[in-house]
Amino acid sequence: MSIKYMEEYRDPEISSKIIESIKKLSQKKVRLMEVCGTHTMSIFRSGIRTLLPDTISLLSGPGCPVCVTAQREIDAFIELAKEDDVILTGFGDLMRVPGTDSTLQKERAAGRDIRIVYSALDALEIARKNPDKKVVFSGIGFETTAPTIAASILSAKKMGLDNYLVFSAHKIVPPALAALMETGEARIDGFMLPGHVSVIIGTKAYLPFFEQYQVPCVIAGFEPADILQAIFILVKQIEAGVLKLENGYQRAVVFDGNEKAQKMMHDVFETVDAVWRGIGTIPKSGLKIRKEFESFDAQKIFDVTVSDSKEPEGCACGEILIGLKTPPECPLYKKACTPVDPVGPCMVSTEGTCAAYYRYCI
Amino acid sequence: MCLAIPSKIVKIENTIGTIDVAGVKREISLLLLENASVGDYVIVHAGFAIHKIDESTAMESLKYLRELGSIR
Ligand code: SF4
Numbered sequence: 299m300s301i302k303y304m305e306e307y308r309d310p311e312i313s314s315k316i317i318e319s320i321k322k323l324s325q326k327k328v329r330l331m332e333v334c335g336t337h338t339m340s341i342f343r344s345g346i347r348t349l350l351p352d353t354i355s356l357l358s359g360p361g362c363p364v365c366v367t368a369q370r371e372i373d374a375f376i377e378l379a380k381e382d383d384v385i386l387t388g389f390g391d392l393m394r395v396p397g398t399d400s401t402l403q404k405e406r407a408a409g410r411d412i413r414i415v416y417s418a419l420d421a422l423e424i425a426r427k428n429p430d431k432k433v434v435f436s437g438i439g440f441e442t443t444a445p446t447i448a449a450s451i452l453s454a455k456k457m458g459l460d461n462y463l464v465f466s467a468h469k470i471v472p473p474a475l476a477a478l479m480e481t482g483e484a485r486i487d488g489f490m491l492p493g494h495v496s497v498i499i500g501t502k503a504y505l506p507f508f509e510q511y512q513v514p515c516v517i518a519g520f521e522p523a524d525i526l527q528a529i530f531i532l533v534k535q536i537e538a539g540v541l542k543l544e545n546g547y548q549r550a551v552v553f554d555g556n557e558k559a560q561k562m563m564h565d566v567f568e569t570v571d572a573v574w575r576g577i578g579t580i581p582k583s584g585l586k587i588r589k590e591f592e593s594f595d596a597q598k599i600f601d602v603t604v605s606d607s608k609e610p611e612g613c614a615c616g617e618i619l620i621g622l623k624t625p626p627e628c629p630l631y632k633k634a635c636t637p638v639d640p641v642g643p644c645m646v647s648t649e650g651t652c653a654a655y656y657r658y659c660i
Numbered sequence: 661m662c663l664a665i666p667s668k669i670v671k672i673e674n675t676i677g678t679i680d681v682a683g684v685k686r687e688i689s690l691l692l693l694e695n696a697s698v699g700d701y702v703i704v705h706a707g708f709a710i711h712k713i714d715e716s717t718a719m720e721s722l723k724y725l726r727e728l729g730s731i732r
Contacts, residue, residue, distance in 0.1 A: 303666040303701060303718050312729030319728065389706070417707020419689055439706075446708045449691040497703060497711045523725060530728065549666075549718040550703050550711050559692040559710060 303549055307521030316526040317349050324353045324533045329485055331478070331621055333471065334492035335362030335649025336520055342654040344522040346529075354529065357484065357621035360474050360574060361492055362649040363439040364391045365619055368573040371467040372397045372643075373604040375436045376405060378465065378596065385411045385428060387421040388436035391647045394640060398608050418450035425454070425462035434596045437466045442494040444468040444585055445559035448566035451587070451594045465596035466587050469572055471495050472507050473583035477574075479511045484621035488514035488532035490525070493547050498563075500555025501545045508543040519547040566591055575609070575643070576616030613642035618651050625655040632656065666701040666713055677702075677709060 306312055332338055338358045341347060347356055360366045376397045379386040386402070393403045393414065406412040411431075415421050418435055425433035437447050447464055454462040471492060478484060491504060496517045508515055514535040518528035528546045535541055545551050563585070572584025587595040596602075609616070613635070614628035625631045625644070635641035637653055644650035667679035667688075677690045679702065689708045690696045702709040 303713060303722075306722060306725055306729075309729070312725065315729040417689070419707055442705050442710065445692055445710070446689075446706050449689065449708065453691070494703070494705055494710065497705075523729070527725060527728060548721040549713055552717075556692060556710055558694050562692065 304521060307519065307523040309523065313344075313522045313526055316523060316530055320354070320526065320530050320533055321351045323530070323537055324351050326536060327353050327355075328487040328533065328536055329355045329357055329621070330488045330490060330529065330532055331357040331359045331484070331486045332490040332518070332525075333359040333361040333475070334490075334495070335365070335647065336494075337361070337490060337492070337518060337525060338651055338654050339649055340520050340522065341525060342658045344525075346522065346525060350529070354533070357486065358618070358651040358654075359478070359621060360577065360619045361440075361471075362619075362644070362647050362651070363443070364395050364647045365615060365643045365650050366469060366474075366574045366576070367395070367438050367467055367643070368575055368607075369398060369609045370573065370604050370607040371438070373607045374465065374602045376400050376402060377602050377604060378434055378436075378600060379405045379410045379412050381432075381600065383430075383432050385413060385424060385431045385433045386436060387413050387415045387424060387433060389438070390414045391649075392436055392438065394646045395643045396610055396641065396646075398606065418447050419453070422450050422454055422457075422459065422462055425459050426457070429461060432461050432463055432599070434463045434465055437464045437468055440469055440471055440492070440495045441498045441563065444470075444567060445498060445556075445563045448562040451566050451591055452562060454594060455591070460593065463594055463596040463599055464587060465602075466567065466585055467572075468567065468585040469574065470569065470583055470585065471499075472503055473580050474574060474577065475504075475507050476511070477577050477580045477583075478620055479513065481620065486513065486621065487536060489516070490528045490532070491515055491517040493517065493519050493524075493550060496545075496547065496551045496555070498556050498559050501543065501551060501553045503555065504543055512541055514541050515543045516546045517544070517551050519550065574619075576619035610641045615642040615644040615652070618644055625652040628652070667704055669696060669698050669700050669702060669709075672696065672698055679704065679709075
């Protein structure tokens with residue numbers, strides 16, 4: 299069955315032509331980073347890495363939500379799940395992420411009420427049906443997810459639901475790009491910017507970053523031809539020495555982004571400094587629930603201070619997330635750490651770089 | 661996490677839309693869209709429609725792709 303607006307982007311013939319064009323054009327050795335975990339997955343699934351000329355290296359960046367979530371936040375979710383009157387809700391990826399001493403999955407097996415939801419509105423529904431419980435949503439993710447969580451809080455307010463709470467560990471992308479450039483260690487020559495984060499924030503949100511660092515940037519879609527087209531655009535910019543911020547995903551991303559979603563996000567959240575796994579604290583890169591909505595803020599209602607969080611010993615997730623290492627350079631990769639028995643979050647999440655390497659046998 | 665398939669809205673009731681992705685029907689929230697109508701193609705993330713595809717823009721970029729995909 300044909301799927302509108304997508305077929306050509308999956309057409310192997312078109313893709314192979316773009317690869318030819320890239321090969322013809324590419325002279326300089328370049329390191330390009332795909333910031334988004336869904337890009338990483340799609341690149342591996344379609345075998346793009348093996349088809350590109352040797353001049354082009356692709357690095358995976360800090361775009362897998364559970365992977366960048368700080369260990370302290372993972373531990374806080376686990377602590378929250380242990381509260382007697384709490385039903386902890388969240389997206390499935392989070393369940394198996396190893397905290398310092400436990401995982402949500404283990405806590406669930408031990409009898410805690412932890413439920414996987416597909417949407418924040420499902421969590422809201424659980425809250426409506428369980429008025430004697432506090433239903434806490436473990437909020438992770440970037441600007442794509444944050445407006446959906448904001449919408450759930452606004453809906454809860456409208457419905458007068460006072461047992462729905464959010465623990466916001468949301469993060470925003472542009473400050474992380476700046477942090478990557480500041481360390482300079484990963485030597486990134488160009489960025490493939492995340493598609494659906496950009497649907498919300500628009501091309502305009504990257505302008506200050508682009509102006510400050512003058513590094514080639516292109517917003518990319520998720521199909522093989524989208525990604526190849528983005529690589530082509532980056533290589534073309536680099537070879538010509540004309541650096542630009544371009545939108546390679548025009549069917550989904552407009553310059554101003556989704557302004558309604560932005561407004562909801564800004565109404566409910568304000569930016570705060572946040573800790574990213576592998577990067578550390580990045581100024582104004584996290585989203586915190588505003589005072590006005592503090593009755594929905596799990597961090598206000600519960601005292602979840604976790605003091606002795608430790609990242610898994612020997613796990614190189616942190617360095618992998620910023621393009622300094624690849625999974626095979628982690629001594630635990632494929633040995634102590636596998637998708638069945640993961641040591642770090644990059645092996646848990648389907649969007650994690652280690653999981654992608656493992657699955658596609660590298 | 662990102663589902664990139666453009667999905668057609670086949671029904672709307674208040675702020676809930678029903679989409680059809682290659683024959684599979686699913687309910688999504690329309691709270692994040694300005695105005696959605698039946699027949700629109702939308703991009704969905706975590707149960708919410710986050711973008712309505714504009715037919716002419718989509719065709720424009722398809723033209724670019726076809727050009728790029730036909731270079732010899
Ligand atoms: S292979 Fe496992 S231990 Fe090594 S970096 Fe990846 S997730 Fe961490």
